[in-house]
Amino acid sequence: MKIRKLFVWTVVLPLLLQGCGGGGNTVPELPPPVVTPDDNGNGNGNGNDDNPSGSNPWDENRGKVVTPSGAGWTSKTIDEGVVYYSFSGTDALSNQKEEVFAVDLDLSKSQYQVQLLYTNPRVYVSEAFKSNANTVAAMNANYEVNSIFIRVDGKTYYQIPKVTIGDTDVPNWKSEAAFTSDGERGLSIVFAGSPKRDGKISGIKGKTYAEAVSLQRNYFTSIAGKNRNLISSAPMLIDDFEPVGENFCNYSLTTAQVNALNGEDPDRHQRALHPRSAIALTENNHFILLVVDGRTNYSQGMSARQLTKFLVKWFNPQYALNMDGGGSTALCVKGEGDPNTHVVNYPCENIPNKDSHDHTHERARDVHFVILKK
Numbered sequence: 001m002k003i004r005k006l007f008v009w010t011v012v013l014p015l016l017l018q019g020c021g022g023g024g025n026t027v028p029e030l031p032p033p034v035v036t037p038d039d040n041g042n043g044n045g046n047g048n049d050d051n052p053s054g055s056n057p058w059d060e061n062r063g064k065v066v067t068p069s070g071a072g073w074t075s076k077t078i079d080e081g082v083v084y085y086s087f088s089g090t091d092a093l094s095n096q097k098e099e100v101f102a103v104d105l106d107l108s109k110s111q112y113q114v115q116l117l118y119t120n121p122r123v124y125v126s127e128a129f130k131s132n133a134n135t136v137a138a139m140n141a142n143y144e145v146n147s148i149f150i151r152v153d154g155k156t157y158y159q160i161p162k163v164t165i166g167d168t169d170v171p172n173w174k175s176e177a178a179f180t181s182d183g184e185r186g187l188s189i190v191f192a193g194s195p196k197r198d199g200k201i202s203g204i205k206g207k208t209y210a211e212a213v214s215l216q217r218n219y220f221t222s223i224a225g226k227n228r229n230l231i232s233s234a235p236m237l238i239d240d241f242e243p244v245g246e247n248f249c250n251y252s253l254t255t256a257q258v259n260a261l262n263g264e265d266p267d268r269h270q271r272a273l274h275p276r277s278a279i280a281l282t283e284n285n286h287f288i289l290l291v292v293d294g295r296t297n298y299s300q301g302m303s304a305r306q307l308t309k310f311l312v313k314w315f316n317p318q319y320a321l322n323m324d325g326g327g328s329t330a331l332c333v334k335g336e337g338d339p340n341t342h343v344v345n346y347p348c349e350n351i352p353n354k355d356s357h358d359h360t361h362e363r364a365r366d367v368h369f370v371i372l373k374k
Helices: 125-130 209-224 255-259 304-314
Strands: 073-079 082-091 096-106 112-123 135-140 149-152 155-159 177-181 187-191 229-233 236-239 276-281 286-292 319-323 331-333 365-373
Touching: 073 135, 082 135, 082 304, 096 135, 096 331, 112 125, 112 149, 112 177, 112 229, 125 135, 125 331, 125 365, 135 276, 135 286, 149 209, 149 365, 155 209, 177 209, 177 319, 187 236, 187 276, 187 319, 209 229, 229 319, 236 276, 236 304, 276 304, 286 304, 286 331, 286 365, 304 319
Parallel strands: none
Antiparallel strands: 073 082, 082 096, 096 286, 112 365, 135 331, 135 365, 149 155, 149 229, 177 187, 177 229, 236 319, 276 286, 276 319
C-alpha cells in the first residue's frame, strides 16, 4: 500500500463549494477540565521541529516495528492478523492513571475490510458493531457534522458546511487532515493543514478562516473523487513519523489564559485532558484503532501532546490522526469487554460520577470505523 504524504498545494483550487447533506444537530461536548500549566509536556511548545540542519530527526523511527508490552499491557490475538491490546496503570510519560484500548489490524491479510459506516439517525458504536455479523471491531469517528467532511461508500454527505463550530464564534479547526479508503484495505491519512498550523500548506497561510476552510473543502473534494470514503478530523498527530501533534497547541499561553478561552478553542480543547480516539497507520502496513478513557478516577485522559507521545512510544506509527473524543470515545472488539455489546472501554457520556466504571455510557455518532471479516 502506498500512503501519500501531502505537504503542499501547487494549485489553488476554485473558491467556495456549497456544503452537502444539510444541517444535523450539534452534539455538545462536556466542559473541558482545568489545564495543567505545561500539560506535562516539559517544554514551551517549540518541540523538536526547530531543526536548522535540515535533517529529519525522526528518520530513526523508520523500519522499527513496535508492539506494546510490559507493565500494564495485555495482548490477545482476536483472529489471524488482528491483535487486541489494553493498558491499565500509570503512564510513565505523563505520570497519570490511564486506561487504553487498541486494535491492530495487519492490512496484508486479505480477509478483512476497513469501512466507514454512516447512519442517520445516529447510533452507538455497539449498534454499529452489531450491524454486520462479520464485524471484528468498531470505533467512533466523527466530530460535529457541521465542522467536517464526510464521504461514505461513494456518497458525500457533508463538505465542511460551516466556518464556525456549533453556535460558537470559534473558527473551524477540526478538518486539517483526513482518513481515506477504497472500502477494502487501501487506506491513507492525508494532512491538509490549517491556519492553526501557520501555513502547513501553501495557500493556507495568510488566509482568513473562511478562505482557508474553502481551500480545505476543495482539497478534500479533490481527494474524495479518488476514494469511496473520506472523513476529516484534527489534530494530525504524526505525519510521516514527525510528531506534529506535540506542538498543535500554543504552549506559550499561561494556564489562566488557556482557561479563559472558549471551550471549543483549539488551544484549550486540545491542551486539556480528554478521553481520546485515534487512528494510525504503521510503515509495515498495520491499521490501528485506539481509545483512551478519561474523566474518571480510573483514567484521567490525555491531551493531544500526550497522546502523540504515547503513540510514538508504544506503536511507532508513520501516520496518526486524532478523532472525536470525550463522551464519543468507544471501542468494540469481538468477544471482548461487555458480553452483550462488546464495548471494551468505559465510555463517559452522562456518567453519574467519577467512580463510574462500566461499558454502558455511550454517545451516538453519525460515522464509525468498522473492521469486517469477509
